[in-house]
Amino acid sequence: MPSSLSQIEIIAPHFKRRLSGVTSTVIQLVPVQNALGQKVITFxxxxxxxxxxxxxWQVPQLWKPPSGQTCRVWHARRNxxxxxxxxxxxxxxxxLRLLFTSASQRHHSGWTKWLISRMDGVIAVCQKTASYLERESTVILHGIDLERFSPAADKATAKSAVGLDPGFRYIGCFGRVRHQKGTDLFVDALARLLPSHPGWKGVIAGRATAKHLAFEEELKQKVNAAGLSDRILFVGEHTNIPDxxxxxxxxxxxxxxxxFGLTPLEAMASAVPVIASDVGAFPELVVEGQTGHIVGRGSVENFVTALCPYLEDDERLARASHNALAHARKNxxxxxxxxxxxxxxxxxxxxG
Structure with missing residues (x-):
């Protein structure tokens, strides 16, 4: 912990204890920013x-600008x-110069609009977010750690490492298990596809919180009733998600x-093509027909239609895998x- 803020140019406040996407962003970015010489400190x-x-106790030190500057930047991400x-x-x-990063994709309340109007600068995490702002913004898409999320040197070994049968190919759906995340759409799509594609299985990795345990149980019962309990696997939450x-x-x-949604980026950086709903930043992340497909939200039929060609065409799958990796690494x-x-x-x- 610094005894002086004389060298610090950027303050990154974080005023919620609950883990969120904002928390993950700050944790990931700040070390990289400092490595690039941006002189950032959290608060x-x-x-x-x-x-x-x-x-x-160090707040009074903010009255004095840092060495070589006439002000600091206060980079907020919440109201x-x-x-x-x-x-x-x-x-x-x-x-201080006030900067706000907006991730919201809805019309803002009057209070939020006023707060944003008082900012010296605004960043939007994607074009869709920018469209809800009533002022100029700079669009900066999130990035990910491309060393942490990287392709398998050998796919069979990678499957064995997490306890999967290397004799099968796997379709994954990662994240919280709940209706909003569309886990039921994934299950329903695979229930239609897997019986006619015996070389494939599905993996659901993620946790259902107490409020959504009944939803998860209904999905498991549906899988059992379809005779697919050995083909659609619920593997729970894992800390080694890159594996x-x-x-x-x-x-x-x-x-x-x-x-926003980082999972498509994490998958593509692992050389895995993505079929995603047209929500969040997904349409700005996935290159249609090259790294995967964007489909209309909420429709099982849309996912079945988009998935089927990849399950049946090895060359298409390999080409999309190559494109996904190149796209993630470049952008x-x-x-x-x-x-x-x-x-x-x-x-x-x-x-100044």
């Missing part, structure tokens, strides 16, 4: 101690983080709603995201 609870952080920035800048007259991606041959993201590194954010920081700092 608030709910983050690992490995990240550089400041305390509330609860925008408001303190406004108070520090406009009431306490601290030399599970490497074991897949095809990935499905069947969400009915999504803010979606976390370093690329950090550099793009760094350009926004530089513009705000230059405004």
């Amino acid at each position: 608030g609870p709910g983050l690992p101690s490995s990240l550089p952080s400041m305390t509330a 609860i983080e925008m408001l303190p920035g406004i108070i520090l800048r406009d009431i306490f007259r601290m030399p 599970w991606y490497r074991a897949l041959d095809l990935f499905v993201a069947p969400q009915r709603w999504e803010g 979606f590194s976390v370093e690329g995201e950090a550099r793009a954010i760094g350009e926004v920081y530089a513009r705000l700092l230059a405004r």
Whole structure:
């Protein structure tokens, strides 16, 4: 923990203890940003101690700009983080430039609109998010750790490593098990496809929270009733999720709603083609017909139609796998995201 903020140019507040996508973004980005020389520090609870952080006792130090600058950037990602920035800048007259990253894909409340209007800059995580903002924004898509998410050197070995039978190909669906995530659409699509494609199995990796346990149980009963309990596997939540991606041959993201959604990127970085709903940033991540397909949300028929050619055409599957990996590596590194954010920081700092 620093004793002085004299070298720090960017404050990344985090004022919620609950783990969320915002938390994951901060945890992933801050070390990379600092490695790139962006001089970022976090502020608030709910983050690992490995990240550089400041305390509330150090807030008075924000009255003095960092060495070589006339201000700092306060980079908020939630309403609860925008408001303190406004108070520090406009009431306490601290030399701060306020930046907000928006991931929301809905019309904002009047309160949120006012908060956003007080920002010096706004980043949108995708074009769809930008369309809901009533002011200019810079679109910066999320990136991922391309070392952590990478292809299997040998697919059979990768399958064995997570306890899967290397004699089969696998379609995966990863994330929370709940209606919003479309897990039922995945199950229903596979229930129609697997009987006529004996070389394939499905894998559902993720946890059902207490509120959604009944939903998960209904899906398991449906799988059992269809005689597919050995073909559609519920493997639960795992911390080694990159290993599970490497074991897949095809990935499905069947969400009915999504803010951004990193799973298609994680799959493609693992050389796994993606069939995804037209929600969140998915249409901006998947290259239609090359790295997979985007389909209309909520329709089992749409997923069946999109999946079938990949289950029946080895060349199509191999080509899409190659394209997916190349696309992810070229466009979606976390370093690329950090550099793009760094350009926004530089513009705000230059405004003084």
